[in-house]
Amino acid sequence: xxxxxxxxxxxxxxxxxxxxxxxxxxxxxxxxxxxxxxxxxxxxxxxxxxxxxxxxxxxxxxxxxxxxxxxxxxxxxxxxxxxxxxxxxxxxxxxxxxxxxxxxxxxxxxxxxxxxxxxxxxxxxxxxxxxxxxxxxxxxxxxxxxxxxxxxxxxxxxxxxxxxxxxxxxxxxxxxxxxxxxxxxxxxxxxxxxxxxxxxxxxxxxxx
Numbered sequence: 001x002x003x004x005x006x007x008x009x010x011x012x013x014x015x016x017x018x019x020x021x022x023x024x025x026x027x028x029x030x031x032x033x034x035x036x037x038x039x040x041x042x043x044x045x046x047x048x049x050x051x052x053x054x055x056x057x058x059x060x061x062x063x064x065x066x067x068x069x070x071x072x073x074x075x076x077x078x079x080x081x082x083x084x085x086x087x088x089x090x091x092x093x094x095x096x097x098x099x100x101x102x103x104x105x106x107x108x109x110x111x112x113x114x115x116x117x118x119x120x121x122x123x124x125x126x127x128x129x130x131x132x133x134x135x136x137x138x139x140x141x142x143x144x145x146x147x148x149x150x151x152x153x154x155x156x157x158x159x160x161x162x163x164x165x166x167x168x169x170x171x172x173x174x175x176x177x178x179x180x181x182x183x184x185x186x187x188x189x190x191x192x193x194x195x196x197x198x199x200x201x202x203x204x205x206x207x208x
Contacts, residue, residue, distance in 0.1 A: 002033035003204060004121075005065030007052045009045055011037060011164045013071055013129050019171035020132075020190075023180035024197055025204050035061050035068065046072050046080060053104055055112040058120075067119050067202065074100060075127040084127075093126040093146060093188040100124045121196055126189040130162075135183040135190070136173055143186035 004021065008014055018032055036052040049072050051057075061068055074096050077084065082099045084091055091099070101122050105113050113120075125132060131149040134142055137157050145152065153160045160166075173179045184194045 002065045003031040003067065003202075005033045005035040005061050005068045006071065007036045007049055007061075007068060008034075008071040008123075009049055009073060009129075012162055012167050015164055015168040016129055016132055016171050016174075017069060017071060017123060019168070019174040020180065020184075020193070021197075022175040023177050024194065025202075026177040027204055028175065030204060033065055035065070046076060050080065050104075050107060053107060055108055058108070058112070058116065062116060062119060066205075067121055067200070069121045069123050070104065071123040071125065071129065072100065073125045073128040094192065096126050097122070097124040097189060097192055118200070121193075121200060123193045123196075124189060125193075132187055132190040133167075133170065135186040136170060140186065143183075144188055146188065 006014060006017060008017065014034060021030055021032060022028055036048060049070065053070060058068065074082070074084070077096065077100060080103060082096065082103060084096065086095075101124065104122070105117075108116075123129075126146050128149050130153055131146050133153060134145050134149060137153060137160075138145065142152075150162065154162075174183070185191050
């Protein structure tokens with residue numbers, strides 16, 4: 001059984017989460033199994049994430065994975081029914097994440113979530129997972145950025161490219177436990193993801 005299965009929006013999201021897990025658990029051999037997209041040639045998006053999180057599909061996934069990490073970006077959350085504003089005021093990252101998590105819980109159903117919720121870890125990125133790169137690539141006064149992160153990085157970081165191999169390379173510092181612990185609090189939704197991981201009290205076991 002794999003320790004972690006991942007359901008993410010696309011192939012560039014996996015290496016970011018992979019590096020964070022390696023650093024958080026301080027284990028370079030941590031077992032991470034891509035569920036969706038299942039390989040690095042397959043495309044995905046937020047719609048495929050929700051389709052992959054239907055109860056019948058998750059039940060099958062739990063047969064092979066102790067925990068499942070579910071990632072989605074909130075940049076297009078209005079497409080799945082969650083506005084960025086309430087009473088004409090922008091929602092905070094925590095509020096957006098809470099509403100997005102509630103959306104997944106509603107789809108899964110109360111009975112399913114009560115049974116399996118302790119094995120689900122949400123990685124909700126506000127507004128995109130590229131914002132989780134800012135503590136690595138931007139100055140401290142920009143590391144909490146949540147708007148247009150990919151576009152900013154493309155304009156400000158030499159040779160920045162949205163590719164799986166490149167993301168593997170630039171997230172290497174996150175694989176160092178001390179670096180990750182120092183850097184993760186700088187971005188709000190990355191901080192919430194790490195806190196979600198911590199709340200599960202996960203013990204890493206050898207693959208069986």
